[in-house]
Amino acid sequence: xxxxxxxxxxxxxxxxxxxxxxxxxxxxxxxxxxxxxxxxxxxxxxxxxxxxxxxxxxxxxxxxxxxxxxxxxxxxxxxxxxxxxxxxxxxxxxxxxxxxxxxxxxxxxxxxxxxxxxxxxxxxxxxxxxxxxxxxxxxxxxxxxxxxxxxxxxxxxxxxxxxxxxxxxxxxxxxxxxxxxxxxxxxxxxxxxxxxxxxxxxxxxxxxxxxxxxxxxxxxxxxxxxxxxxxxxxxxxxxxxxxxxxxxxxxxxxxxxxxxxxxxxxxxxxxxxxxxxxxxxxxxxxxxxxxxxx
Amino acid sequence: xxxxxxxxxxxxxxxxxxxxxxxxxxxxxxxxxxxxxxxxxxxxxxxxxxxxxxxxxxxxxxxxxxxxxxxxxxxxxxxxxxxxxxxxxxxxxxxxxxxxxxxxxxxxxxxxxxxxxxxxxxxxxxxxxxxxxxxxxxxxxxxxxxxxxxxxxxxxxxxxxxxxxxxxxxxxxxxxxxxxxxxxxxxxxxxxxxxxxxxxxxxxxxxxxxxxxxxxxxxxxxxxxxxxxxxxxxxxxxxxxxxxxxxxxxxxxxxxxxxxxxxxxxxxxxxxxxxxxxxxxxxxxxxxxxxxxx
Numbered sequence: 001x002x003x004x005x006x007x008x009x010x011x012x013x014x015x016x017x018x019x020x021x022x023x024x025x026x027x028x029x030x031x032x033x034x035x036x037x038x039x040x041x042x043x044x045x046x047x048x049x050x051x052x053x054x055x056x057x058x059x060x061x062x063x064x065x066x067x068x069x070x071x072x073x074x075x076x077x078x079x080x081x082x083x084x085x086x087x088x089x090x091x092x093x094x095x096x097x098x099x100x101x102x103x104x105x106x107x108x109x110x111x112x113x114x115x116x117x118x119x120x121x122x123x124x125x126x127x128x129x130x131x132x133x134x135x136x137x138x139x140x141x142x143x144x145x146x147x148x149x150x151x152x153x154x155x156x157x158x159x160x161x162x163x164x165x166x167x168x169x170x171x172x173x174x175x176x177x178x179x180x181x182x183x184x185x186x187x188x189x190x191x192x193x194x195x196x197x198x199x200x201x202x203x204x205x206x207x208x209x210x211x212x213x214x215x216x217x218x219x220x221x222x223x224x225x226x227x228x229x230x231x232x233x234x235x236x237x238x239x240x241x242x243x244x245x246x247x248x249x250x251x252x253x254x255x256x257x258x259x260x261x262x263x264x265x266x267x268x269x270x271x272x273x274x275x276x277x278x279x280x281x282x283x284x285x286x287x288x289x290x291x292x293x294x
Numbered sequence: 295x296x297x298x299x300x301x302x303x304x305x306x307x308x309x310x311x312x313x314x315x316x317x318x319x320x321x322x323x324x325x326x327x328x329x330x331x332x333x334x335x336x337x338x339x340x341x342x343x344x345x346x347x348x349x350x351x352x353x354x355x356x357x358x359x360x361x362x363x364x365x366x367x368x369x370x371x372x373x374x375x376x377x378x379x380x381x382x383x384x385x386x387x388x389x390x391x392x393x394x395x396x397x398x399x400x401x402x403x404x405x406x407x408x409x410x411x412x413x414x415x416x417x418x419x420x421x422x423x424x425x426x427x428x429x430x431x432x433x434x435x436x437x438x439x440x441x442x443x444x445x446x447x448x449x450x451x452x453x454x455x456x457x458x459x460x461x462x463x464x465x466x467x468x469x470x471x472x473x474x475x476x477x478x479x480x481x482x483x484x485x486x487x488x489x490x491x492x493x494x495x496x497x498x499x500x501x502x503x504x505x506x507x508x509x510x511x512x513x514x515x516x517x518x519x520x521x522x523x524x525x526x527x528x529x530x531x532x533x534x535x536x537x538x539x540x541x542x543x544x545x546x547x548x549x550x551x552x553x554x555x556x557x558x559x560x561x562x563x564x565x566x567x568x569x570x571x572x573x574x575x576x577x578x579x580x581x582x583x584x585x586x587x588x
Binding site: 086192 | 370380382386387405406407408409410411412413414415416417418486487488489490491496497498499516519520522525
C-alpha cells in the first residue's frame with residue numbers, strides 16, 4: 001500500500017440541521033460503506049460513488065429521493081464527480097433518475113463530454129439503462145405547498161425569504177494509491193426557477209480536484225459559483241496544511257458574502273471541514289476513527 | 295471620461311476559417327456596432343450584447359441562427375455574459391430563441407440565479423417575452439446529414455473524426471468608465487450528445503472577468519472547462535501585460551493538450567488575442583483603428 005491514510009469525509013448540507021438523528025445516521029452509514037471499499041483496496045472513485053448513492057437514497061437530504069421541488073413543483077437534480085487525475089463528469093437539471101451521481105460518473109467514463117443537462121441528461125440515462133424514477137417525496141411536496149402559498153402569486157421569491165434553502169450532499173475520499181475523488185449531488189435550491197443550475201455540477205465552483213487534493217462545497221450555489229470556491233480551496237491546499245487552507249478559503253468566502261461550507265482531503269489524507277453558516281452536518285473516518293457533527 | 299482607451303474585440307471561432315469573406319464582414323460589422331455604442335458613452339455591457347447579437351444573426355458562425363446541429367439533429371445553444379464587477383448570467387442548451395445572449399443577460403439582471411438550462415431556459419425566455427424561433431439553417435442541416443451518414447449507425451463519434459467541430463463567437467469590450475464586459479455564444483460542438491454543455495456558459499471556463507480584465511475562449515470546450523482556462527487567463531492579466539498573459543495562457547493550454555483560442559482586454563485597454571489551433575478569426579478596434587484576421 002502506497003498510502004496508508006485511507007480517509008473519507010461526507011457532508012449533509014450547510015443549511016442548518018433539522019432532523020439531526022436522521023442526518024447523522026445517513027452520514028455514518030454512507031462513510032462506513034465508502035470506508036469499507038477503501039479498506040478492501042477499492043478506489044476512492046468507487047467509495048465516493050457508493051457513499052453519495054446512499055446519501056441520495058436517504059430522504060432527509062436534499063439530493064436524489066427527497067430533493068427539494070422547484071418553483072413549478074418539479075424535482076430537478078444536479079450531480080458531479082471528479083478525481084485528482086482531473087477526470088470529471090456531471091449532470092444538471094436531470095429529472096427522472098434515482099441516482100444522478102451514477103449518471104454523472106457515466107458521463108465521465110463513457111462520453112467525450114463533461115456535462116449533460118436537462119432532457120439530454122435524461123435521454124443519456126435511459127440509453128445507459130437507468131429506469132425512469134420519480135424522486136419526489138410527500139414530505140418535500142408538503143414543504144413546497146406551504147412555501148408556494150406563502151409566495152402568493154409573486155413570480156419569484158427573494159432568497160432571504162426562504163429558510164433552509166441550502167442543501168447539497170458531498171463526499172471526498174483518498175484510497176491506497178493516493179487517488180483522491182470528490183462527488184456531490186443536490187436537488188438544487190428550494191423553489192428555484194426551473195432549469196436553474198447551481199454550483200454542484202460546475203467544475204471549479206462546487207467541486208474541484210487535482211494532485212494536491214479534492215474539495216466539494218455546499219451553500220449558496222450562485223455565490224460559490226461566482227467565486228469559484230472549490231478551485232480556490234484546492235489551490236490553497238497546495239501551499240498550506242488542510243486546516244489552514246480551510247481557514248483561508250472560508251475567510252475569503254465570508255469576505256465575499258458567500259454563505260457556504262466545504263469539505264476536502266489533501267494528498268496526505270488530512271481533512272478540510274469548514275463552514276460559515278449556522279451549522280453544517282458532516283462525518284468522516286480517518287485512521288479508522290469516526291468523527292461527526294452533530 | 296475616465297478611460298480613453300475604448301476597445302472592443304471579437305472572435306468568430308478557432309476551428310479554421312471557411313468562408314473567410316463572410317466571417318470577416320460579420321466580425322467587422324459586429325465590432326463597429328459595439329464600438330459605436332462605446333464612442334457614444336454607452337456601457338461595455340451594451341456593446342458586447344449588441345456585437346454578440348450581430349454575430350448570432352450572421353449564419354456563417356456557429357451561434358444563434360446557423361448553429362451546428364447535435365447528434366439528434368437539433369440546435370441547442372449556450373451563451374453567457376460577465377462584467378468586471380463579477381456580474382454573470384448564462385443559458386445552456388436553450389433551443390427556441392433567436393439570441394441566447396439576450397436571455398443570458400436577463401438571467402443576470404432579472405433573477406437571483408446565474409445559469410438556466412434546457413426547458414427551464416426556454417420557459418424563462420418566453421416569460422421575458424422572447425418569441426419562439428427556430429435557429430436552424432439549411433446549410434447546417436445539410437452538413438448534419440452528411441456527417442450523420444458518415445457515422446453510419448455508431449452511437450457517438452470520436453472527436454478526431456470531425457473536422458471543424460469548434461465554433462463559438464465571443465466579444466470583449468472596455469468602456470469610458472473602465473467597465474470591462476465579455477460575452478459569448480455557441481451552438482455547441484458539431485454532433486454533440488443532446489444536452490451537452492461546453493465551456494461557453496461556465497464561469498471561469500469559457501468566460502471570466504474581474505477588475506483586472508475579461509477573457510472569453512473558443513475551441514475544445516471540454517478541455518477549456520477542465521483547465522478553467524479563462525479564470526487562469528484573467529489571473530495572469532493581474533501580473534503581466536496582456537500580450538505576455540496571452541502567451542503564458544496559450545502555452546499552458548498547449549501543454550495540457552487543450553486546442554483553443556482566447557480573446558481579452560485588460561484594465562488598461564490592452565488586447566489579448568491568442569490561439570494554438572490552425573486559425574482563429576478575430577477583429578478589434580483600439581484607438582479608433584481596426585485590425586482583423588483574416
